[in-house]
Amino acid sequence: MSIRSYDVVVIGGGMSGLMAAIRLSQNGRHVALISKGDPVCCLSTGCIDVHARADNPMDGIRKLPESHPYHLVGEAQIQKAFENFIDIMFETGLPYSGNIQANRRILTPLGSAKTTCFVPCTMLHAQTQSNGYIHVVSFQGLKDFYPSYITSRLKNTGFSVFDAGVPTTIGIATRFEDRSFLQNFIAWLKTLEIPYGKIAIPAVLGIDNPVSIIEEIESELDRKVFEIPTLPPSIPGLRLFRALKGFLQAKGGDLFWGKEIASVEKLDHQIEAVTLATSGRSSRVEGKAFILATGSFISGGLFALRGNTVRETVFDLPVYLPGPRDTWFHEDFFTAGHAIEQAGIQIDASFRPRQADIENLFVCGSILAFSEVMKYGCGHGLAIATGNAAADMCTRHLP
């Protein structure tokens, strides 16, 4: 058996786990991050929704029910968490921008407007409020993108279709990493003679270097260019994930990727170690403290059984449930906020799980009870704020 020891072991490689692990590294702690696979964050738009149901996210947060985990973080710490996030992203080379006091509305593949707060620089010009001309570029055979949805809904738009030779977002994004492909694309764009306005392209402009690709297109065409997020698998989500993961590694965090936790060792009121399920010899990862960031149902942090039961899948912590199964969902698909979204782990002011009697475990992200991330449109925002806060609480706890 291989044994590794850390100050803190973070379980869950999504937004909240990555943010917590990075924050702990910034606080000078030796961190391990365990993830059973690539996170749900890779399926996301890459935008950071902080509170999408209000014009001003901070106002929205203030008006949230008392039980909402944002309140445990507190306004000042929320602001600091996002400042930290912006700094981190700047350092990774995938800068984000936005204003915590004002949401923006960006163009979706349906031509509707998605409310969000912080966006990657590739979507800086994606705001739908302006009335200027938008020329949409699509790609031959791309099955999740139909430009007519946009051009029919928005006035003053047009579209053209480019044949990239592959029909998938990842395939096209990989091609954009190739300079000759990019130059062909730019040459084709020039033939369109787009007279004015902006150019909108599905989010496939390279995987690792979108910033330089967009800059090159903009300078060659002398038009503003922005990306439209696509259905999963989504390149901006993948970029965000890869940037944060790379940043953590650069700060000295160790990754245990593709590993599931087979058993948990507990002594008195402390978690001592977890054992990872591996095909060869087993490995034991010890920590002075642990952070649980395994997400909600979609990520597998919570699992609902047929009876009226929901399990927390790593530590079997007590789970808050809003009621029996027949009350979990509204009848209407379009009414945001099904009751089941309230399910999760209840924590105290120091981000420790309630009624679990464990002193060195801290919880963050959408696994938290009452987080209701769909209802409020606050998934990544809550992950950043609570990831940061749980890491700080954990740091304080450590000797």
Added chain:
Amino acid sequence: MIKTDVIIIGGGATGCGIARDLALRGIPHYLIEKNDFAAGATGACHGLLHSGGRYVVNDPDAASECICENRILRKIAQKCVEQTGGLFVRLPGDSKLFRDRFLKSCEEVGIPAEVISPTRALDLVPTLNPVLEEAIKVPDCSIDPFRLCMLNAVSSRNTGGGILIHHKVIDIIKEKNRCVGVKIQDQFSSQIKEIRARLIINASGAWGDIVARMGGSFVPMTLSKGSLVISNHRLTNLVINRLRPPSDGDIIVPNEAVCLAGTTSIPVSDPDTIDVDPAEVDIIASEVESMIPAFGTTRLIRAYPGVRPLLKAETDDSRAISRGFRIIDHKNGMFSILGGKLTTYRLMAEKMTDAIIAEFGLKTPCTTAEVPLEGQEELSGYPLSKRLKNLDDIICECELVTRKDVERIINNIGTKYIGDIQHRTRLGMGPCQGGFCTYRALGIMQEMGRLTPSESMEVLTAFLQRRFKGIRPALWGDQLREEQLVEYIYLGLLSMEQKT
């Protein structure tokens, strides 16, 4: 105004069967269906071609009809029937007396029934509960009701019969107290047409009384809701029945890549407002789990209710009502055909058409038991290996439906309905239940100019609502995860209109 000899109301198996029988006997006719083919009980059943075993103890006459029609359909509708065979399994505690009566009745009725040991049964179906006491093998089969209706309609179309789907009968035209025609409305354009005929056949199943009343009469019916659930795996290659008197959750039927399990039986009054209750899903899941334990941990991808249009009886227990059928001559130019089941649809059509022929003073004999269904050779889509031939441009990853398949259906039938594409290609029938591919299919319809973008948004909205209704009663485990993803895509990423 159109004139014909016979108008058939209802595009389920019975209506389509009558259309084919009339076509083969050379009688001009029109079939009117307000939705798509098989939209009522025909499409909402478990797709079982009965051996008769299910009814053999309580209703030997119905069982006898079943085995006879089972043999005929295996011959004439080869491409609709998968000859799976079926098992009746006896679990510890199930009555031996019932088993003895079952075997005796099978012998009397002529249903081949072979007792096999638990070991043999487990060889045939390794997922069976190993505690079973014994099993009885019968010739149950799996049948595709939608395909069956479409093929019956082919014969009718080939001889000039009119098949109008997505047309609703809004009134029955009467002259001197006699039904002489129908007013129908195109469900897409809202345009109204009139068709006149010598006879009107009410084959509208659960809507039978509603239609009969438009013609000034009524039919005595009992409606019984039967709910079913679909698993995302084909857990068994044989139909598995519980060897006990009919009750909830006693059957699971393999169907292409999935299984259909059911059923329940609850009296209802209105066929248009039925829902599956989460408690029904629990009952079916736990009962079927006792026959096939893996069913308890398998994703259930949808639950749906069907309405059995049963003959009115004195008893309160809808399971005790005969599954036989009846033809009623309203003596006003309209006949109603009631009751019956999918397995005996052809026999029902034969008897109904015999009555029509007699009414017209003719003697042309029925040939539907001998002539194979036309159009079977053109069928694609089954088995799966056929679909694997062309993997370019897959639109529906769950069921391997390509862009070309979708474009072909749109061109062939010129449809504006997403359901028409789903039924004909299996698009959206897999584990994600159309969560991804419906948006794509609508995008293609829009590109082909069949739908305007705003129509397409309306269809997408209605589809998502309907889809959620089917999934909601069975949301736990991995299916709940999938649902959160779909919710994220449409409400989060695509920001479709939200109510708060």
